[in-house]
Amino acid sequence: IGAHSVARCTQRTTLIKGGLWVGAANLFMVLLERLMGGQEIGLRAAADMAIGLSGGLTAGVAVVGITPIVEYIFGYTTDIKLLELANLDHPLLKEMMLKAPGTYHHSMVVGNLVEAAAKAIGVNPLLARVSAYYHDIGKITKPQYFVENQMDGANRHAKLTPSMSSLILISHVKEGVDLARKYRLGNRIIDVIRQHHGTRLITYFYQKARENHQEVNEDEFRYLGPKPQTREAGLVMLADAVEAASRAMEHPTPARIKGLVQRVINDIFIDGQLDECELTLKDLHEIAKSFNVILNAVYHHRIKYPEQEAADGGNGPRSPKEPKDKPQRRKENGRKDIRRLGATR
Incomplete structure (x- = not known):
């Protein structure tokens, strides 16, 4: 009982x-x-x-x-502990928000993706979401070397060799494990942090190194692993890759999002990164469907309001009798033109 x-x-x-x-x-x-x-x-x-x-x-x-x-x-992590870690006022999440705001936003979106996917395939959605919140905490130590935090547009990797750049990217996993141990996040969260990149190849810097050298050791450009050992870790790997790839997509549409999700999941599956966790092909199908729903909600089409159309040069339809340089009159009461946000009547 x-x-x-x-x-x-x-x-x-x-x-x-x-x-x-x-x-x-x-x-x-x-x-x-x-x-x-x-x-x-x-x-x-x-x-x-x-x-x-x-x-x-x-x-x-x-x-x-x-x-x-x-x-x-x-270091055991109960659901009660997970709820405490899910609090966005946790010191580690607050530090990430201040030092690496791009990574923080990325982690929140990944959290939404894995939570929906976890419910779809019947694994612990709370563990999946909290693991996603903390999976990239290692980026706090060198936030400016990760593209989502390069707000000024300056690429810190431009002056580094490809091998050095890959070493910095790989090191964020170890830094994340160290921070997780320091803040006692629990073994289950630590395992996901360690496994969320598996042994994937850092393709960009690997190809860049090959352009500069004839012989390149591929292992130097791979994460140290291990590969995901649990379904939750596999979910975080997939959502992390899909969310990052979606940011580079121009003019996202439902068809393009669907194609992107399929391509990213297939690449990870073919690379053998999911061989050691218990995700099945049926699971991958359900995961892809849930990712599509969330990403379509994130990148949904918005209509242009009149103010936006005016700022864009007035691309809306005009009356043929109306001169282009004639200002449009507002039908609203003139008081609306002088209203200010936060002003009291």
């Missing part, structure tokens, strides 16, 4: 409720034993029932107190 009542424990109060259920079961069993034995329900029976009820409640309270200690010592 106790195990069943806390099977999906997302709040610490659930443990106390589980203890109450255990206490109620104890009380019922004591009462049933007395009735079946033909014994009177007196003070002795009442004392036994009270002990049974209080024993269950005490067990629930004790588990609430012991659980954080077990999480801290052994």
Whole structure:
């Protein structure tokens, strides 16, 4: 009864409720034993029932107190711990938002992608989402070397050799593992951080190195791995690659998004990166469908408002009798022209 009542424990109060259920079961069993034995329900029976009820409640309270200690010592990550890590006010997420805002936004979108995909294939959506939030925390140490954080347009890799650039990119995985251990995120989050790139090839710098040298060691341009060992880690790898690729897409349409998702997932599958996790072809199909839904929502088409059309040169239809340089009159009351946001009436 106790195990069943806390099977999906997302709040610490659930443990106390589980203890109450255990206490109620104890009380019922004591009462049933007395009735079946033909014994009177007196003070002795009442004392036994009270002990049974209080024993269950005490067990629930004790588990609430012991659980954080077990999480801290052994690095075990419960769903309750995951909910705490999902809080966007966590110091590590706040630091990433300030030092690497592009990476922070990327991680939030990846979190949405993996959560939807996890629900579609029946894995823990909370673990998948929280893992996605922290998968790139290693970029905090050198944020300017990652394209999503290069707000000034300056490419720090322009003055570096391809091998040095690949070394910096590869190092963000180790830096992320170190930060995760420092902040005690738990073994399950650490495993995803370590595995989310697998042994993938950094194609851009590898091709650039080949242009400069005749012989290049491909292993120097591959992440150190290991490959994803769990379905959640595989989800983060796929969502990370799809989201990054979608940012480079011009004029995203549903057809282009669908083609992009298929191409990225196929490339990772053919490269053998998913060989050691339990994602099936059916899972990949469901993952691709969920990615399409989320990305189409992110890149959905917006209509142009009149102010935007005017700023773009007035591309909308005009009356043939109306001169192009004639200003359009507003039908609204003139007071609207002098309204200011935040002003009081």
